Amino acid sequence: MSAPVFELSGVGKSYPFFKLEGVRIQLAPGQIMGFIGANGAGKSTTIRILMGLIAQQCGEVRLLGHPMPEGQALAKRDVAFVSEEMRLYSGATVEQHMQFVASVVPHWDATYAQQLLRRFNLQPQQKTKGLSHGQRMKALVLLALARRPRLLVLDEPMTGLDPVARQEILAELMDIVTDEERSILFSSHNTQDVEQVSDQITFIDRGRIIESRDKESFLERWRRLQLEVPAGKPLPPFAGVIDVTSSGRTAVVTTKAFTPELPAFYNQAGAVVREVQHMTLEEIFVAEVMSSREDPS
Amino acid sequence: MNSTFLISQADPRPMYLQLMEQICQRIAVGDWPAGHELPSIRALAADVRVSVITVKRAYLELERQNVIVTRQGKGSFVADGADLGLRLRAQELSDHLRAVASLSLLLGVSVEEVSQRLGQMRDELTREKS
Numbered sequence: 001m002s003a004p005v006f007e008l009s010g011v012g013k014s015y016p017f018f019k020l021e022g023v024r025i026q027l028a029p030g031q032i033m034g035f036i037g038a039n040g041a042g043k044s045t046t047i048r049i050l051m052g053l054i055a056q057q058c059g060e061v062r063l064l065g066h067p068m069p070e071g072q073a074l075a076k077r078d079v080a081f082v083s084e085e086m087r088l089y090s091g092a093t094v095e096q097h098m099q100f101v102a103s104v105v106p107h108w109d110a111t112y113a114q115q116l117l118r119r120f121n122l123q124p125q126q127k128t129k130g131l132s133h134g135q136r137m138k139a140l141v142l143l144a145l146a147r148r149p150r151l152l153v154l155d156e157p158m159t160g161l162d163p164v165a166r167q168e169i170l171a172e173l174m175d176i177v178t179d180e181e182r183s184i185l186f187s188s189h190n191t192q193d194v195e196q197v198s199d200q201i202t203f204i205d206r207g208r209i210i211e212s213r214d215k216e217s218f219l220e221r222w223r224r225l226q227l228e229v230p231a232g233k234p235l236p237p238f239a240g241v242i243d244v245t246s247s248g249r250t251a252v253v254t255t256k257a258f259t260p261e262l263p264a265f266y267n268q269a270g271a272v273v274r275e276v277q278h279m280t281l282e283e284i285f286v287a288e289v290m291s292s293r294e295d296p297s
Numbered sequence: 298m299n300s301t302f303l304i305s306q307a308d309p310r311p312m313y314l315q316l317m318e319q320i321c322q323r324i325a326v327g328d329w330p331a332g333h334e335l336p337s338i339r340a341l342a343a344d345v346r347v348s349v350i351t352v353k354r355a356y357l358e359l360e361r362q363n364v365i366v367t368r369q370g371k372g373s374f375v376a377d378g379a380d381l382g383l384r385l386r387a388q389e390l391s392d393h394l395r396a397v398a399s400l401s402l403l404l405g406v407s408v409e410e411v412s413q414r415l416g417q418m419r420d421e422l423t424r425e426k427s
Binding site: 170179180192198277 | 304310348349350351
């Protein structure tokens with residue numbers, strides 16, 4: 001197993017009205033991590049700490065092996081960061097931005113930058129103050145991608161984008177990981193943006209990481225079962241079941257640790273299993289957040 | 298968007314299953330004969346725009362069902378006698394039919410009615426696909 005691209009452990013930071021606590025995540029090379037949380041959950045704060053833009057009060061952060069924030073000058077040679085909030089110089093053209101970035105970063109791939117200009121339908125001579133939100137995000141992504149970074153960090157890149165611009169950006173992101181050494185971290189409050197392309201999924205809520213694991217095992221462990229239960233008999237408890245909703249003789253059971261034993265167990269208890277459903281990442285996210293808020297351990 | 302693999306978020310089945318089915322389809326119609334080299338995991342992921350881990354999962358399952366073989370450092374290939382894997386799916390059909398038989402007995406539904414409803418479902422599926 002190669003060294004993680006980044007690693008946060010026990011990271012915390014307090015603000016008057018917000019606290020980030022015990023953040024522990026890491027990403028292996030060649031993978032895409034989707035970082036999901038509601039607005040204000042702590043995604044941007046975590047990303048800013050990872051990038052060395054703000055210092056953590058406790059815990060350790062390593063970015064490409066360099067301790068952060070001390071080692072940021074070295075780490076950032078191979079890390080590109082795009083945030084929804086970034087602004088461009090309004091009086092300068094897209095091309096001037098490209099020339100500027102090319103002059104200050106260690107590896108700039110000019111051929112790739114030209115390809116991206118065409119694929120993103122950007123006009124090099126256009127001043128950036130005339131760009132739409134979608135064009136501005138594509139320009140920012142272009143400036144980041146053409147650096148050929150080992151890690152690309154994107155904070156809410158898809159927010160407010162139209163479906164076409166989203167697909168254009170997603171396609172370029174997927175192209176990156178054909179190279180096994182390049183990785184991406186991207187945050188979103190929308191699970192659909194990240195569900196399809198992420199290898200790792202991390203959920204954050206109220207300043208705490210509530211789950212971080214590979215997407216396939218995430219999707220595999222969560223199921224919803226519809227049961228026909230015998231009248232007047234409560235369902236026996238089973239490990240991993242986090243919710244049971246009943247109405248008459250129909251019950252819907254949500255589990256976060258599905259095994260084939262579960263339907264057999266209910267059958268033995270006299271219930272008939274009508275349906276076993278997979279859940280979408282969005283449904284899982286909402287269920288995780290709800291169950292972690294109920295249980296303030 | 299020039300991939301001929303169709304992965305849909307509107308499909309309730311997990312994406313790796315959708316991918317497996319489409320690969321089996323290519324083998325079944327003869328587009329991918331025994332010994333045919335499959336695209337690399339990362340290439341297919343980029344092509345279909347699904348995560349690497351999803352494609353990896355689909356390949357592993359296909360390997361387990363002896364539909365494909367993976368040779369370290371060489372890539373993945375359609376297995377000799379890959380229809381063996383497809384025979385496994387025939388087994389799966391038998392299992393489901395057995396479940397249908399037992400449920401219909403339980404509910405007192407006649408064979409005619411079961412077959413009529415099956416026909417309707419197939420029609421619906423065909424319509425959805427067209």
